[in-house]
Amino acid sequence: MGFLLRSLRCSKPLFRSYLSHPFPAHFRWISSSSALLRPESSVALAADPPPRTPVAGARVHIPNPDDAIEVFVDGYPVKIPKGLTVLQACEVAGVDIPRFCYHSRLSIAGNCRMCLVEVEKSPKPVASCAMPALPGMKIKTSTPVAKKAREGVMEFLLMNHPLDCPICDQGGECDLQDQSMAFGADRGRFTEMKRSVVDKNLGPLVKTVMTRCIQCTRCVRFATEVAGVQDLGMLGRGSGEEIGTYVEKLMTSELSGNVIDICPVGALTSKPFAFKARNWELKGTETIDVTDAVGSNIRIDSRGPEVMRILPRLNEEINEEWISDKTRFCYDGLKRQRLNDPMIRGPDGRFKAVSWRDALAVVAEVAHQVKPEEIVGIAGQLSDAESMMALKDFLNKMGSENVSCEGNGISPNADLRPTYLLNTNISGLEKADAFLLVGTQPRLEAPMINARIRKTVRATQAKVAYIGPPSDFNYDHQHLGTGPKTLLDIAEGRHPFCSTLLSAKNPAIIVGAKIFERKDKDAIFSAVETIAKLHKVIRADWNGLNVLLLNAAQAAALDLGLVSSPSESIRSAKFLYLMGADDVNLEKLPDDAFVVYQGHHGDKSVYRANVILPSSAFSEKEGTYENAEGCSQWTVPAVPTVGDARDDWKIIRAVSEVAGVRLPYDNLEAVRARIRMVAPNLLHVDERESSTVSVDMKPDFQHQMSLEPFEAAVENFYMTNSITRASKIMAQCSSMLLKK
Amino acid sequence: MVSVVRGLLKVVNEKGVGGFIKHLREEGYTKCLLDGNLLQTKLHNIGATLVGVDKFGNQYYEKLDVQYGRHRWVEYAEKGRYNASQVPPEWHGWLHYVTDHTGDELLMLKPKRYGVEHRENFSGEGDAYIYHSKGHALNPGQRDWTRYQPWQPAKS
Numbered sequence: 001m002g003f004l005l006r007s008l009r010c011s012k013p014l015f016r017s018y019l020s021h022p023f024p025a026h027f028r029w030i031s032s033s034s035a036l037l038r039p040e041s042s043v044a045l046a047a048d049p050p051p052r053t054p055v056a057g058a059r060v061h062i063p064n065p066d067d068a069i070e071v072f073v074d075g076y077p078v079k080i081p082k083g084l085t086v087l088q089a090c091e092v093a094g095v096d097i098p099r100f101c102y103h104s105r106l107s108i109a110g111n112c113r114m115c116l117v118e119v120e121k122s123p124k125p126v127a128s129c130a131m132p133a134l135p136g137m138k139i140k141t142s143t144p145v146a147k148k149a150r151e152g153v154m155e156f157l158l159m160n161h162p163l164d165c166p167i168c169d170q171g172g173e174c175d176l177q178d179q180s181m182a183f184g185a186d187r188g189r190f191t192e193m194k195r196s197v198v199d200k201n202l203g204p205l206v207k208t209v210m211t212r213c214i215q216c217t218r219c220v221r222f223a224t225e226v227a228g229v230q231d232l233g234m235l236g237r238g239s240g241e242e243i244g245t246y247v248e249k250l251m252t253s254e255l256s257g258n259v260i261d262i263c264p265v266g267a268l269t270s271k272p273f274a275f276k277a278r279n280w281e282l283k284g285t286e287t288i289d290v291t292d293a294v295g296s297n298i299r300i301d302s303r304g305p306e307v308m309r310i311l312p313r314l315n316e317e318i319n320e321e322w323i324s325d326k327t328r329f330c331y332d333g334l335k336r337q338r339l340n341d342p343m344i345r346g347p348d349g350r351f352k353a354v355s356w357r358d359a360l361a362v363v364a365e366v367a368h369q370v371k372p373e374e375i376v377g378i379a380g381q382l383s384d385a386e387s388m389m390a391l392k393d394f395l396n397k398m399g400s401e402n403v404s405c406e407g408n409g410i411s412p413n414a415d416l417r418p419t420y421l422l423n424t425n426i427s428g429l430e431k432a433d434a435f436l437l438v439g440t441q442p443r444l445e446a447p448m449i450n451a452r453i454r455k456t457v458r459a460t461q462a463k464v465a466y467i468g469p470p471s472d473f474n475y476d477h478q479h480l481g482t483g484p485k486t487l488l489d490i491a492e493g494r495h496p497f498c499s500t501l502l503s504a505k506n507p508a509i510i511v512g513a514k515i516f517e518r519k520d521k522d523a524i525f526s527a528v529e530t531i532a533k534l535h536k537v538i539r540a541d542w543n544g545l546n547v548l549l550l551n552a553a554q555a556a557a558l559d560l561g562l563v564s565s566p567s568e569s570i571r572s573a574k575f576l577y578l579m580g581a582d583d584v585n586l587e588k589l590p591d592d593a594f595v596v597y598q599g600h601h602g603d604k605s606v607y608r609a610n611v612i613l614p615s616s617a618f619s620e621k622e623g624t625y626e627n628a629e630g631c632s633q634w635t636v637p638a639v640p641t642v643g644d645a646r647d648d649w650k651i652i653r654a655v656s657e658v659a660g661v662r663l664p665y666d667n668l669e670a671v672r673a674r675i676r677m678v679a680p681n682l683l684h685v686d687e688r689e690s691s692t693v694s695v696d697m698k699p700d701f702q703h704q705m706s707l708e709p710f711e712a713a714v715e716n717f718y719m720t721n722s723i724t725r726a727s728k729i730m731a732q733c734s735s736m737l738l739k740k
Numbered sequence: 741m742v743s744v745v746r747g748l749l750k751v752v753n754e755k756g757v758g759g760f761i762k763h764l765r766e767e768g769y770t771k772c773l774l775d776g777n778l779l780q781t782k783l784h785n786i787g788a789t790l791v792g793v794d795k796f797g798n799q800y801y802e803k804l805d806v807q808y809g810r811h812r813w814v815e816y817a818e819k820g821r822y823n824a825s826q827v828p829p830e831w832h833g834w835l836h837y838v839t840d841h842t843g844d845e846l847l848m849l850k851p852k853r854y855g856v857e858h859r860e861n862f863s864g865e866g867d868a869y870i871y872h873s874k875g876h877a878l879n880p881g882q883r884d885w886t887r888y889q890p891w892q893p894a895k896s
Contacts, residue, residue, distance in 0.1 A: 306887040335888045343893060351893035602891025642888050 052094025086128035102129035154184035170266030203250035213267035228474030285638035290552035295627030324447035333727030339614035340643020364659035372399025380580025381551030384623025387648030405557030409516030434504030439710035440512025483709035514713035601722035614645035768819030825861035
């Protein structure tokens with residue numbers, strides 16, 4: 001009893017508190033906050049949101065302070081230059097407006113109506129992507145009117161959109177999916193039948209499910225504006241509106257894969273990637289592309305040991321946000337025809353898989369049996385700078401100077417760096433107003449550079465003149481001639497195009513790398529330099545004399561000094577070390593020559609090899625590549641190596657050790673330290689080293705110029721290297737699109 | 741008992757003494773001395789009806805005047821190492837009182853296209869079925885995780 005009394009006494013304060021307050025503080029009622037109960041005070045709260053940062057780091061550059069105007073986005077003042085649209089002003093203010101048809105690199109269509117916002121003193125919601133921002137405009141993006149307008153537009157868009165997200169390849173990265181979650185209504189009211197549209201055949205790369213199309217016309221605008229083909233268009237009106245090719249026709253553009261990226265829904269998807277993987281199972285690796293000399297920035301999406309797809313990465317300086325079809329769809333070549341074991345050709349002429357130890361021993365033994373000057377090394381067009389450095393060091397230690405890179409022609413001149421680079425830079429080409437293309441077909445050799453030229457031509461009506469074999473251009477151009485004769489005419493000022501060049505403010509001359517292979521290349525280059533001098537192409541503020549290289553390895557090879565002539569040294573070679581060189585002509589090679597092929601694909605040269613050393617492809621290794629404008633970039637391994645393959649420089653390092661001339665580097669950092677001694681610019685990643693010496697320092701050549709016309713550098717755009725030649729998709733493309 | 745002795749004498753008359761001993765050995769009577777289970781089955785068989793014999797030679801007996809639930813049994817063809825998995829599926833139902841249709845009647849229900857021959861369980865006999873996961877090296881259908889196609893030198 002006493003215990004009970006004591007416990008009651010102890011709990012007394014608690015009881016007392018219960019009794020004294022009818023609604024004690026620790027009772028909480030399930031209701032909205034007190035602020036919400038009083039509407040007028042909630043408005044006051046909402047008027048003070050935290051300041052926002054611009055969408056995706058959007059920056060505005062206001063060149064002239066007088067042109068700046070001030071608009072108010074959700075009550076916040078923003079300073080923007082004149083001419084920006086309401087949508088862009090909102091982006092600067094940090095408000096992301098939903099959109100489907102608007103794309104910053106395409107013209108404005110304003111037909112999806114998703115970007116409706118409320119503007120004060122305007123009777124209706126306005127489409128922000130098409131409305132120019134005016135001074136003092138008060139834009140409201142999250143008012144009930146704007147929200148209701150978005151919900152309504154979304155409901156209309158979803159009316160005729162199939163609900164097949166579970167089987168749609170865009171699922172997970174679909175703009176419509178995301179925006180209907182963020183801005184759509186929470187229920188549908190649609191009970192009628194949906195319309196359906198017949199699928200179109202756009203070729204082997206782009207798969208169409210046209211029922212999913214929401215008629216944003218991004219693909220049509222991309223095709224006409226960026227790709228420069230008039231293949232896609234809008235047919236019909238109203239509910240019968242369809243995107244399609246006007247006549248039954250394939251989309252013949254080297255940039256057609258980009259419509260997959262810009263399509264906000266799953267109407268245009270990748271045909272080779274169809275139903276292969278979901279985007280959330282993929283591992284993205286940000287690396288660069290090596291199929292041409294542009295070095296486009298790409299993201300390799302892989303699942304396990306397999307490259308599933310390749311997507312572009314934004315780089316305003318190089319590829320903006322597009323990549324060519326060859327870059328995008330060459331990935332299945334990485335899975336076919338791979339060399340995975342070291343092999344030795346036996347006396348019966350058949351290859352036998354052996355261990356690395358045996359293969360290296362054979363290579364080292366033969367290398368010591370021949371005379372040093374009979375050792376020749378040729379780097380392939382996909383070699384990275386590290387492996388070329390190792391190859392050159394190895395052969396030099398063996399006593400040979402015959403190291404070259406395929407595609408660089410007869411005794412390349414690497415003394416002056418500007419003589420083999422795109423000195424204007426890719427983004428700098430936009431400032432040019434007259435182009436002279438000498439023996440180069442940029443549409444086939446470097447589609448991204450061609451897209452820049454087309455962009456310039458479209459924006460500024462720049463004049464383009466072309467000397468070379470008949471070729472296909474997707475912009476207005478003058479075909480001046482096919483050979484050096486026209487070049488001479490211009491150099492001597494007789495040609496009518498000279499006046500265009502003279503009147504141009506920023507003339508640009510682009511010389512193709514195929515000219516490197518001509519015997520009279522020095523004469524042609526001196527003619528080009530004469531033209532450059534005559535028309536003030538090289539000034540202090542403008543360097544318009546460009547060379548457009550063909551392969552990813554070329555620039556780095558010239559920087560590192562792989563400058564012998566393969567065509568001459570091959571004739572006397574007894575020991576030929578091919579590092580992925582497949583386009584080199586082996587007909588003149590003596591029959592008793594010992595050929596070591598180090599590479600990742602069983603391509604042309606493998607059939608002549610005596611020993612095969614498997615190496616890793618660009619998607620599997622870390623390597624430095626220098627692109628045509630002299631900007632070095634790194635690849636990053638996305639997938640593991642194949643079979644018993646090893647990195648290129650490691651193989652050469654191992655060969656050198658077995659041969660008794662051990663190279664002094666054991667890891668990548670040490671190789672790069674060695675590169676720093678030879679060509680430090682290769683280590684300045686993502687930087688462009690401007691030239692300090694001018695081309696004037698080059699000695700004059702007075703050789704006779706032969707008048708045979710220029711040759712095309714690329715016969716088949718889709719098959720230029722060992723990876724693309726192994727690819728089935730590229731084979732389909734070349735048979736269907738090029739009819740080869 | 742008389743009928744049993746008469747039956748025995750009949751067999752001796754037909755086959756002679758040598759043949760009778762051979763018959764005893766074949767029918768497993770010699771094993772009965774060591775295998776009580778078999779002996780018990782043999783004793784049960786006296787007076788029971790032979791309902792059917794399956795394709796392996798197992799004999800199925802029924803005797804309706806014994807306790808319900810013990811009135812059907814099998815005498816295995818294999819007298820040494822017999823086990824329950826030697827009963828083929830068509831007789832299983834009859835033997836376990838699932839159905840009154842005998843195995844011979846149920847044989848027509850056996851699927852023609854995908855039905856496989858019955859195999860007894862060989863576990864512990866050296867021919868056991870061991871499950872290997874799909875990635876196991878001993879699984880004949882081991883999945884190939886190689887995601888690339890090697891170059892074949894034989895083509896040259």
